[in-house]
Amino acid sequence: xxxxxxxxxxxxxLRGAVSYWDYLDELLESALPSLSAITRAEILAGCHPDEExxxxxLLDSFLTIPIDVAIADLAGRYVYQFARRGVTVHLEDALIAxxxxxxxxxxxxxNVRHFPMLSVGKNLIQFPST
Numbered sequence: 001x002x003x004x005x006x007x008x009x010x011x012x013x014l015r016g017a018v019s020y021w022d023y024l025d026e027l028l029e030s031a032l033p034s035l036s037a038i039t040r041a042e043i044l045a046g047c048h049p050d051e052e053x054x055x056x057x058l059l060d061s062f063l064t065i066p067i068d069v070a071i072a073d074l075a076g077r078y079v080y081q082f083a084r085r086g087v088t089v090h091l092e093d094a095l096i097a098x099x100x101x102x103x104x105x106x107x108x109x110x111n112v113r114h115f116p117m118l119s120v121g122k123n124l125i126q127f128p129s130t
Contacts, residue, residue, distance in 0.1 A: 006109035
């Protein structure tokens, strides 16, 4: 199973949360974790200058998947479809979800409610698990 690490999971790693690092070790035994370019942007947007070296080192240890036309189009459809149902889906989350779907990945996140277009147990892993 290849997976995409959501922004909140990467933040847990950066904060040194042992459970996140332990879970990453488990993932590395059977998966190749990657990041969306959106996650990279979100992380760097909140990065203090004194944290930038360590932050970039962690980000650079994962493959970053760029946003292309297919991902952009699918994300736009997600935002539109859920808005018609009265559900707000942020464009950043829609882009991450679209990357997950387009590349046949599983998203690792603590924010399951941000991804109504994905299914827990299918293409979505809730972490930390409850």
